[in-house]
Amino acid sequence: MVSPILELKNINKSFGHVHANKNINLTINKGTIHGIIGENGAGKSTLMSIVFGLYQANSGTIKINGKEINLRSPKDSIINGIGMVHQHFMLVENFTVLENIILGFEGELVFGKNLEKAKKDLKNLCDTYKLNIDLNSTISDLSVGFRQRVEILKSLYRGAEILILDEPTGVLTPQEVDELFKILRSLNEEGKTIVLITHKLIEIMDLTSEVSVMRQGEMVGNTKTEDTNKEQLAEMMVGRSVLLRLDKTEANTGDVVFKVEDLTVKDDLDVTRVKNVNLEIRAGEILGLAGVTGNGQTELLEALSGIRKVESGQIYLDGKKVSDSQNFLDPRELKDQGLAHVPEDRQRMGLVTDFKAYENLIFGYHDQQPFSRSSILNHKDIISHSKKIMEEYDVRPQSPNLITSNFSGGNQQKIILSRELNEKPKVLLVGQPTRGVDIGAIEFIHQRLIDMRDKGAAILLVSVELDEVLSLSDRIVVMFDGKIVGEKENTNVTDRELGLLMAGVV
């Protein structure tokens, strides 16, 4: 007999003018794994933050085990058996695992007896769910996967019966995802209710028994997972039918136009992050670079685009040496040589978010005709160019005068992409092109990258999303600990094989 453990009725939440949750109704049954799927900005995280007491709803009621509850702060939720693993972990990095877990639930003013008891209880929890965590290690020494386990352990220790996980797999390797799902299944077997927030259809199909779909702040569907499929869910998420597979013909490659030889790069703290990397990209192909975040991809991209100094090694563009440790072209000179760069962190490096869209649309090219004549900007031509390009790249809303930070993540990305692609570069470096971008825009961005390839551009795609690397690339290299640890033709390679390489296992 199923009984609801959590019931939401007519939940509304606004942030300023943004109506993030509109009349949400949701019932979560005890002992299920319930998926909540939706695009970025659909309101999933907001809704769960309300359930966790972090935000307060403007209106609506919440019932736990049939009893109406007023959740004013996370404390209320924790007392009522709700635990949440946030997308950005809520851990104090220079504390130990133990300190992080007992924070707020010390149970005594001065550490003593309760601390010993906590240690014992936590050891038991670790054993029961095979979490395998050393309570005395410092968070900053732990891998992302382990930090997540600490978060889970934290919720369990505080007595969670409902465990909410917000996009838990975004930062994990496929193997770590397997481990996580194993833990979640064993929690579920012990009677815990799990709520999984995600935008990945495959996770819903893999793990959940029931699924709810959100779109633009509204709940648009509830169903048993076995009664639906990926295509149907995707359509509900986006509101129209979506191509989940890309139309991609075989690459028609030409000469090598971009070549990296024995490249070594250091980061700001003087740590070597890129170690003797060799790469070759031909005209008309996409080379995918896979890897877990923080294995040197960022520094590699920065060095290739002229932002970061090359420690040793050479970079060739069109057979001409453009950078080594002595002489190097700056980003502007590289741009003039036909290299374009879509940076990983679009808010920090790709855009001035406080500027208007038209300004961002011409950045880097603003001193060229027709945007500028004898150092004076030509407003009329800039605006007409902006309008044209915004239409071409389907940037919404099509208002060049709107401040850039008011566009959604996907539309901000389209602004950068349109700016860089418009110049028809010979070499295109793209970092995390669809991070934080909704499914509809992902489809569009991917298609544009394929079009660029077919027009003969050499593209380096750096992404932590394995699906993206697999669906776009013609060849795939994997980076681990600053080194290229494997290269595969993208014909019959699986995400498992790449995952092992990404984890540095083989």
Add this chain to the structure above:
Amino acid sequence: MEFLSDIASLINSTLRISTPLVFAAMAGIFAERSGVIDFSLEGKMLMAAFVAAVGSYFLGNPWLGLLLAIIACVSLSMLHGFASVTYKGDQVVSCVAINILIIGLTTALAAAWFGQAGLTPTLNEDQRFLEVNLPFAESLRDVPIIGTIYSDILSGHYIFVYLAYAIVPLVFWVVFKTSFGLRLRAVGENPSAVDTAGINVFAMRYKALAINGVLIAFAGAHLSTAVNANFFREMSAGRGYLALAAMIFGKWHPKTALVACLLFGFTDALQIRLQGVELPAIGEIPVQLIQALPYVLTVVLLAGFVGKAIAPNAIGQPYIKER
């Protein structure tokens, strides 16, 4: 023998001079560990000195003066919290405003009440704290070594001196061995983690600021009702900033901050000692040069020797919960 008594008096002065720095540095640790920058130690110390002197003069009891100074400083800390915690203003700007306000306010109030800009009347013996002679100090004075340490170095200080050094281990204990301390450190590192643990971030920061106000009041009272017998204009003389430097030099840790305070106190004691003294080969060093010693040391230490002082991660950032 004279050399020994020179050393003894140098250590004695070091302990006394470091006292306001120790109070202020401990006050700073509470505020900054909670994620709130406290540049206003200087202004609060000055305020405490003024209020303690005035309160003691009118009420005839230095303890009541101290109490009023505590109330004044906690109020200023709450003002800082109101501007920078509740209303999420820039913390440095709020501190600078407090510092400037207090310089003007103390000068103006002294002029209005006592007819002298920035000067309060001299306190008599009942209205100020006197030196405390430890038991048996006189009879032990002639015992070699022990007598020097006990009678010449440890005995004969103001109550605040003993209090300051007693407070350091207490601060250490509170910050590192209690659940309050755990929450305090957490809120300065990652306020979101504290919030999601069901603890009120704002309340934590206000509590830290309240403790900060109490501690800094002792520093000011020490200046105007113990070592001096009145308040005079800008009498804190940069000690608040010096204490802040000591706290940073001590990496926000009570023990190392204490060492830094003592180091600053020692250079100050040394400069007083060196004034007018003929050094072999160099001759007499100009007073101004010697007086600059503690400040030069501050700059050199902070610039060169601290290494990477790792501040609490969330320091200076107002906590914003909803986007």
